[in-house]
Amino acid sequence: MSRLSLIVDLASLLAREVDFDTLLGTACERLARALRADRATIWIVDAEHGDLVTRVAVLPELPEGLRQPLVRGIAGHVALTGDVVRVDDASQDPRFDSSTDKVTGYTTRSMLVAPIREDAQAPVRGVVQLLNREDGAFDEEDEQYLVALATQLARALTLTTLRAADGGGPGLVLQSTFNKIVGRSAPIRAVYERIQLAAQTDATVLLRGETGTGKGLFARAIHVNSRRQARPFITVDCTTLPAQLVESELFGHERGAFTGADRRVPGKVELAEGGTLFIDEIGDLPPDIQGKFLRFLQERTFERVGGRQTLRADIRVVAATHRDLERAVAEGRFREDLYYRARVVEIELPPLRARGADEIESLARHFADVYATRYGRPTPRFEPAALVAIRAHAWPGNVRELEHWIESAIALAPDGRVTASHLPRRGPELPTDSARRESAAAAPQRPVVAEPTAEHAITIPLGLPLEEAVRLYVDATVKDCDGNKTEAARSLGVGRNTIGRALRR
Ligand SMILES: Nc1ncnc2c1ncn2[C@@H]1O[C@H](COP(=O)(O)OP(=O)(O)OP(=O)(O)O)[C@@H](O)[C@H]1O
Numbered sequence: 071m072s073r074l075s076l077i078v079d080l081a082s083l084l085a086r087e088v089d090f091d092t093l094l095g096t097a098c099e100r101l102a103r104a105l106r107a108d109r110a111t112i113w114i115v116d117a118e119h120g121d122l123v124t125r126v127a128v129l130p131e132l133p134e135g136l137r138q139p140l141v142r143g144i145a146g147h148v149a150l151t152g153d154v155v156r157v158d159d160a161s162q163d164p165r166f167d168s169s170t171d172k173v174t175g176y177t178t179r180s181m182l183v184a185p186i187r188e189d190a191q192a193p194v195r196g197v198v199q200l201l202n203r204e205d206g207a208f209d210e211e212d213e214q215y216l217v218a219l220a221t222q223l224a225r226a227l228t229l230t231t232l233r234a235a236d237g238g239g240p241g242l243v244l245q246s247t248f249n250k251i252v253g254r255s256a257p258i259r260a261v262y263e264r265i266q267l268a269a270q271t272d273a274t275v276l277l278r279g280e281t282g283t284g285k286g287l288f289a290r291a292i293h294v295n296s297r298r299q300a301r302p303f304i305t306v307d308c309t310t311l312p313a314q315l316v317e318s319e320l321f322g323h324e325r326g327a328f329t330g331a332d333r334r335v336p337g338k339v340e341l342a343e344g345g346t347l348f349i350d351e352i353g354d355l356p357p358d359i360q361g362k363f364l365r366f367l368q369e370r371t372f373e374r375v376g377g378r379q380t381l382r383a384d385i386r387v388v389a390a391t392h393r394d395l396e397r398a399v400a401e402g403r404f405r406e407d408l409y410y411r412a413r414v415v416e417i418e419l420p421p422l423r424a425r426g427a428d429e430i431e432s433l434a435r436h437f438a439d440v441y442a443t444r445y446g447r448p449t450p451r452f453e454p455a456a457l458v459a460i461r462a463h464a465w466p467g468n469v470r471e472l473e474h475w476i477e478s479a480i481a482l483a484p485d486g487r488v489t490a491s492h493l494p495r496r497g498p499e500l501p502t503d504s505a506r507r508e509s510a511a512a513a514p515q516r517p518v519v520a521e522p523t524a525e526h527a528i529t530i531p532l533g534l535p536l537e538e539a540v541r542l543y544v545d546a547t548v549k550d551c552d553g554n555k556t557e558a559a560r561s562l563g564v565g566r567n568t569i570g571r572a573l574r575r
């Protein structure tokens with residue numbers, strides 16, 4: 071395997087978030103092959119115990135979960151100093167520790183060992199070690215290459231939720247059934263259960279839930295828990311595409327299909343072959359494409375734009391929406407037959423407020439760990455008042471809002487201490503997308519009252535398109551400022567241009 075294809079390969083492995091041990095194992099195997107090393111091992115730093123632990127080793131002699139103190143050997147040296155070490159003859163290097171060779175009966179000659187970390191400032195998370203290059207010694211190029219790959223591995227480590235096992239066992243455990251997913255409350259457990267059942271089948275799944283409840287995350291969870299996990303997971307986001315482009319994005323186009331189509335381009339459906347196609351915000355699928363997509367769901371056949379040939383795809387479809395699809399159907403904006411086809415299995419993701427304060431706290435702690443590692447901050451600590459406030463906050467933007475908030479709290483706290491002063495301030499709130507949706511679902515006729523100040527209030531009816539609601543709100547604010555847009559901009563905390571844009575819409 072060429073070096074370049076290894077990088078691409080590893081990148082796609084990382085993106086697919088397979089089981090972490092499998093990922094490290096595969097990475098080791100391929101590294102050894104690409105760098106023509108006889109053995110490759112990945113050691114992870116267990117800071118709590120001051121040890122290095124092997125997670126995986128292309129070294130049959132080495133028991134998995136082997137530990138050694140951080141201060142021992144060349145791997146230990148690299149973990150402590152962050153240096154890259156390249157030696158031609160290990161037995162001549164005073165840092166070399168021969169005790170592992172004695173246990174395994176293996177003879178180490180050349181070595182190339184690099185730290186696993188995101189950049190020179192970031193903490194060292196582990197060490198990747200190659201032994202005995204086939205034809206003698208590792209060179210400069212091997213070294214640069216290994217450092218680049220170790221950086222990628224570091225990112226993967228940061229992205230996953232690996233952490234020391236509670237019982238202090240030999241290793242690190244995934245926090246929950248699914249990589250990167252936190253939550254033990256009853257409503258979220260019910261979701262896990264449905265996800266797992268759905269994953270075993272090829273049934274089309276419709277994920278529903280307010281913004282920021284994890285629809286994207288769970289779509290991926292379905293994929294990685296399905297028999298298609300080794301194949302691609304491909305997303306089509308219906309909100310970001312201009313309507314004219316959706317068909318070609320989905321099904322591809324032939325050369326000359328339209329102006330500018332100078333070559334044949336495969337669609338996402340083709341790219342997802344064998345895997346999972348994730349249609350994000352299916353409620354926004356343009357009306358003229360809905361029929362074609364319905365046919366695709368029913369028969370798994372399609373034509374490229376400008377093409378005559380009927381093609382067939384073997385993929386599973388997962389769709390998501392935060393919209394009130396029933397209403398869209400009633401109003402004729404969404405085809406009823408597509409609605410039934412898309413929701414063979416429907417999974418509703420609960421909003422954060424339904425998951426309980428404990429879950430909010432564990433998510434907060436989870437994100438704090440993630441961002442502290444990412445920003446090189448010390449182990450985060452929450453002041454009691456901050457915790458109380460976090461647990462009590464309404465989090466209208468759900469997990470995403472909580473995540474962003476924790477990220478900025480960590481970024482602003484060099485000592486890792488999260489205080490109540492970091493909490494989002496409750497200023498005048500626009501009727502947010504989610505708030506609108508949420509109350510729309512609960513009580514469709516109830517108006518939302520936005521209160522810029524105690525004495526001046528306006529009533530914005532529910533169910534308006536967000537832009538229209540924003541326009542009304544901005545307009546009212548400008549009037550309240552006697553038509554002074556600069557002052558209105560200041561009171562809303564935005565620039566004057568934003569005011570102008572909102573009013574023009
Ligand atoms: N249970 C969870 N555990 C850990 N992280 C989560 C969880 N749920 C959501 N997140 C994180 O919260 C953020 C928002 O999730 P995601 O993008 O999947 O939401 P969404 O429902 O697709 O939102 P939208 O409708 O706005 O697209 C992501 O960064 C995601 O990783």
Ligand SMILES: [Mg+2]
Pocket residue numbers: 285286350
């Ligand atoms: Mg999403």
